[in-house]
Amino acid sequence: MPEPVTIILNGERRPVAAGSSVAAALLTMGVAARRSVSGEERSAVCGMGICEECRVMVDGRAGVRGCLVTCRDGMEVRTNG
Amino acid sequence: MAERAEIVVVGAGPAGIAAACAARECGRSVRVVDENPHAGGQIWRGELPQPWRTRWEQAAVPMQAGATAFGFAGEQTLLVECEGRAMEIAFERLIVATGARERLLPFPGWTLPGVTGAGGLQALMKSGLDLAGRRVVVAGSGPLLAEAGASLLAAGALVAIVAEQASFRQMIPFLGRIAARRGKWTQALRIASALRKTRYRAGAWPLSVERRDGALSVTLRLGPRREVIECDYLACGFGLLGNTELAQLAGCQVVNGCVVVDEHQRTSVLGIYCAGEPVGIAGVESALAQGLTAGYHAAGREDLATACTPGRDRGRRFQRVLAEAFALRPELKELATPDTIICRCEDVRLGELAGFLTWREAKLHTRCGMGACQGRVCGAALEFVAGMPAASVRPPLVPVSVGVLAGEQ
Ligand SMILES: Cc1cc2nc3c(=O)[nH]c(=O)nc-3n(C[C@H](O)[C@H](O)[C@H](O)COP(=O)(O)OP(=O)(O)OC[C@H]3O[C@@H](n4cnc5c(N)ncnc54)[C@H](O)[C@@H]3O)c2cc1C
Ligand code: FES
Numbered sequence: 001m002p003e004p005v006t007i008i009l010n011g012e013r014r015p016v017a018a019g020s021s022v023a024a025a026l027l028t029m030g031v032a033a034r035r036s037v038s039g040e041e042r043s044a045v046c047g048m049g050i051c052e053e054c055r056v057m058v059d060g061r062a063g064v065r066g067c068l069v070t071c072r073d074g075m076e077v078r079t080n081g
Numbered sequence: 082m083a084e085r086a087e088i089v090v091v092g093a094g095p096a097g098i099a100a101a102c103a104a105r106e107c108g109r110s111v112r113v114v115d116e117n118p119h120a121g122g123q124i125w126r127g128e129l130p131q132p133w134r135t136r137w138e139q140a141a142v143p144m145q146a147g148a149t150a151f152g153f154a155g156e157q158t159l160l161v162e163c164e165g166r167a168m169e170i171a172f173e174r175l176i177v178a179t180g181a182r183e184r185l186l187p188f189p190g191w192t193l194p195g196v197t198g199a200g201g202l203q204a205l206m207k208s209g210l211d212l213a214g215r216r217v218v219v220a221g222s223g224p225l226l227a228e229a230g231a232s233l234l235a236a237g238a239l240v241a242i243v244a245e246q247a248s249f250r251q252m253i254p255f256l257g258r259i260a261a262r263r264g265k266w267t268q269a270l271r272i273a274s275a276l277r278k279t280r281y282r283a284g285a286w287p288l289s290v291e292r293r294d295g296a297l298s299v300t301l302r303l304g305p306r307r308e309v310i311e312c313d314y315l316a317c318g319f320g321l322l323g324n325t326e327l328a329q330l331a332g333c334q335v336v337n338g339c340v341v342v343d344e345h346q347r348t349s350v351l352g353i354y355c356a357g358e359p360v361g362i363a364g365v366e367s368a369l370a371q372g373l374t375a376g377y378h379a380a381g382r383e384d385l386a387t388a389c390t391p392g393r394d395r396g397r398r399f400q401r402v403l404a405e406a407f408a409l410r411p412e413l414k415e416l417a418t419p420d421t422i423i424c425r426c427e428d429v430r431l432g433e434l435a436g437f438l439t440w441r442e443a444k445l446h447t448r449c450g451m452g453a454c455q456g457r458v459c460g461a462a463l464e465f466v467a468g469m470p471a472a473s474v475r476p477p478l479v480p481v482s483v484g485v486l487a488g489e490q
Contacts, residue, residue, distance in 0.1 A: 020209025021118075028211045032194050038428040043194035045425075045458075047204030048123060049116050049149075050182045050324075052426060052453035061165050063453070067208065068147060070118050 005073045022066035022077055023047065023054035033066055034080050057081020086112035088379050089159055089172035090142075091150045091327060094122020095365050096357025096372035097178035098129070098137055103376025103385070104176075105140040112170060113142050114161050116149040122180055123200065124365050126207045133369075150179075150327055151477040157352070162479070174352050174379040177328045177340070178372060181358035183225075183318035184461050187423050187431070188416035190290035195297050195314050202316035203229040206236050213237035216312040218299050220244040220287045222407045223320040224255075230279060231272045233316070241310050243276065244285035244301055246319070247407050252283060255406035258399065288416060290315050302412075320407055322461055323359035329474040345386050346375035354379055362403065367396020414466050423466070424459040426452020431466070440469045455479065 002018040007025065016025040023044035026033055032041035033054045044054035047067050054066040057078035066077075088104045090097045093115035105111045113120075119127030120137065129137055148163040159175065161168045183198040190196065197205065199221050206212050217238045219230045222245060230243040245252075288300045288307065296311050325335050333348035333355065334341040340355040342348055348355050356371035370392030378386035417423065419432030429449040437443035440450060440463055449463070450456030455478065463469045 017209050017211065021205070024205045024209035027194075027205060028209070036192070036425065036428050040192060040422075040428070041194050042192065042425070044197065044205055045185065045201055046182060046198050047201040047208065048182065050454065050457050051185070055453065067205065068116055068118065071209075 005071055005075075007071050008074065008076045010078055016071050018071075020071050022056060022058065022064075022069045022071055022075075024067070025071055026054070026056070026066060026077075026079070031079060055081070083158075083169040083171060084112065085171040086110045087172070088112075088174045088176065088376075089114070089170050090176045090178055090376075091115075091159070092122065092178035092180055092357070093117070093120035093144060093146075094178060094180045094357060094368065095124065095133075096180070096368040096375075097122070097176070098133060099369045099372025100176045100178055100354075100356055100376035100379070101142045101144075101372075102133075102136050102140040103373045104380040105142050107377065107380035107382050107385075109380045111140075111142045112172075113144040114148040114150055114159075114170070115144065115146055118146050120144060120146070123204065126204070149479050151479050152330060160477075162477075172352075174354065175331070176346075176354045176356060176372075176375045176379060177331070177333075177348075177359060178355070178357045178368075178375075179324040179327050179359055181321040181323050181362055182457065183221075184320050184322050184465075185317070185458055186221075186319050186413055186416070186465060187421050187462050188287055188289055189418055189421050190292075190297075191317070192422050192425055193290060193292055193297065195292075196290060197314060197316050199229045199316045199318035200225050200321075201318060202314055203232050206233060206238075212314075214239065215314060216241055216296075217314045217316055218242055218244070218287075218297075218301070218310055218312045219316045220246075220285070220299075220301070221316075221318040221320070222246045222409060223318070224403070224407075225318065225321065227272045227276060227281065229316060229318075230276055230281070234276075234278055238314075240279040241312055242280045242282060242285070242301070244287065244303070245281070245283045245407075246286040246410055246413060247283060248410075249283040251408065252406045255402055258402050286410075286413060287315065287317060319409060319413070321358065321362045323362065325359045326455075326457070326474045326478050328353070328355050328359055330478065344374075344390055345378040345383065346371055347378070361397065361400045363396035363400040367393055367399070370396065409465065417466055423462060424449040424452060424456075426454050426459075429459075434463070434467065438469070440464075443469065453479075 004015040045051040058064040152160040354375040356375040357368035373389040427448040
């Protein structure tokens with residue numbers, strides 16, 4: 001098993017499996033990616049860039065589809081971004 | 082930043098890889114863009130099987146990963162977004178190999194976290210989602226269900242049931258087709274032996290799902306009965322739909338959800354080809370044959386292109402068998418209640434859409450389909466549930482920030 005990498009999720013350091021996408025890491029941790037316009041929790045659905053339910057903020061960039069981004073050491077991820 | 086290549090390929094799935102290799106092997110300058118971090122598309126996901134791995138490595142086609150094609154600037158310039166920046170790529174010929182997505186249908190609870198596509202959960206698992214010991218219900222329709230069920234089991238998930246909405250009788254021609262093709266046997270046996278560890282039920286579909294005590298509680302219809310199953314994930318997809326939006330934006334003719342092409346994969350727009358699932362859902366072998374055809378033809382080798390067409394036509398026939406075997410039953414149109422969200426991006430409920438005859442009208446009044454996914458989920462859902470024909474495609478294909486567009490000018 002390769003060493004896990006550490007992402008900074010909403011300000012907290014969290015280890016995630018190396019090579020994991022941001023969306024897969026959030027689902028594994030049971031953390032919702034975003035809240036919908038009426039306040040429902042949402043997380044990844046399609047896993048391939050279509051549904052936009054996995055949108056988060058990555059290193060200050062908003063609206064990034066977490067299923068298309070691989071976690072890197074020190075990457076800052078904010079849900080609801 | 083402007084780049085240029087003789088042949089630009091959008092999508093690095095089997096079709097795009099085959100097209101790029103063929104064109105490169107003929108000595109053309111080729112560029113590939115794909116929004117996923119790895120080449121391989123939905124089936125290979127970064128792990129190309131032989132002989133394609135070697136062929137792709139040898140062709141050494143420059144590929145921009147994590148880059149989304151979202152529109153055009155003029156007739157021969159593709160607009161691409163990559164890490165928040167826009168890029169222009171000028172081309173002489175364009176090969177659209179954008180693949181397919183799952184059809185997701187609305188039912189009460191389908192927006193809950195943990196409810197995913199069937200191939201969707203498989204994709205998330207392949208990109209790191211840990212499913213060991215997690216309880217999964219697989220539901221929906223199509224050969225992908227068995228495929229997903231088998232690979233989720235192999236990843237350590239406890240697959241409670243695979244619920245296929247089509248009746249067993251409806252699937253017989255498809256099963257006969259698989260039995261008639263030696264190449265498909267090993268695959269079919271592998272899946273069948275994996276699925277022996279679970280329940281595969283035809284004529285079964287989800288009615289609703291709710292969250293109870295941290296788990297999902299799925300109500301399934303199993304023939305005449307109902308059954309409630311507790312699980313962590315409900316992986317549910319109702320077949321595949323070609324991603325035709327980019328081709329549509331380019332002005333290519335699309336009929337019944339399929340990009341229209343000739344025997345060499347040429348679309349109705351001069352210099353633009355289309356290969357793989359946007360032309361019709363026909364599986365990986367057909368995607369490869371179509372990709373080769375498009376790549377050779379775009380490179381000016383009509384002779385080589387023509388030699389690839391038998392594989393393509395086999396796939397086409399398979400496509401018809403597939404569509405009939407897994408046609409969606411009308412009961413699925415009745416699952417959503419007036420309170421069920423249809424447009425997940427804007428939280429528009431079915432009840433709010435009553436009275437509108439076209440999707441365009443509904444969009445103007447309710448914002449349905451105006452959100453981030455640009456109607457790529459709710460469009461197909463509405464077409465099936467309410468018989469509303471899809472609205473036309475508008476640029477950009479994906480939400481691109483004003484900054485990206487401004488940087489563009
Ligand atoms: C979720 C899912 C899972 C699947 N799993 C299996 C399986 O396990 N077994 C099986 O036999 N078949 C599976 N299939 C079917 C399989 O996809 C096809 O048989 C085959 O891979 C089609 O190849 P393709 O090249 O046409 O498309 P794809 O493999 O889908 O490749 C298309 C590529 O285009 C890219 N793309 C799309 N739009 C853009 C854009 N605008 N900009 C940049 N890039 C873009 C995508 O990122 C993707 O990599 C699956 C399909 C889906 C949707
Ligand atoms: S999970 Fe659908 S876009 Fe990321």
